[in-house]
Amino acid sequence: MFTCPKxxxxxxTRTSLMLSRETRRSYHQCTNMLCGQSFTTLESVENYLNNVTPSAKAHIIPAGAFPRSNYGENQLSLTL
Ligand SMILES: [Zn+2]
Structure with missing residues (x-):
């Protein structure tokens, strides 16, 4: 959770968008009715703490392993 900068x-967080494999842009809306500020944040991988080489099978995530919303479906729209 983020706090309103104002x-x-x-x-x-209303929705988010992967910009790359290591960077995500999130769209936030303040819950204070008297403010209502909307803003975006960027979240990215800063450092890798170890050097792991996953096997080829480790990259395959079975279908249905996560809720549908984790695959980018059923997210809230920001269109007006
Ligand atoms: Zn606010």
Whole structure:
């Protein structure tokens, strides 16, 4: 959870978009009704703490392993 940079209230993440394998842009909206600020954040991998070489099978995630929303479906739209 992020806090609003304008009023410091809790902000709700409305949706997010993968920009690359290591970077995600998230869209937030302040929960303070008197503020209502919308803003984006960037989240990215900063450092790798170890050097792992996964096997070829490790890259295959079985279908249905995660909820549908984890695959980018059923996310909230920001269109007006
Ligand atoms: Zn706010």
């Amino acid at each position: 009023c410091n209230a809790a902000a709700r």
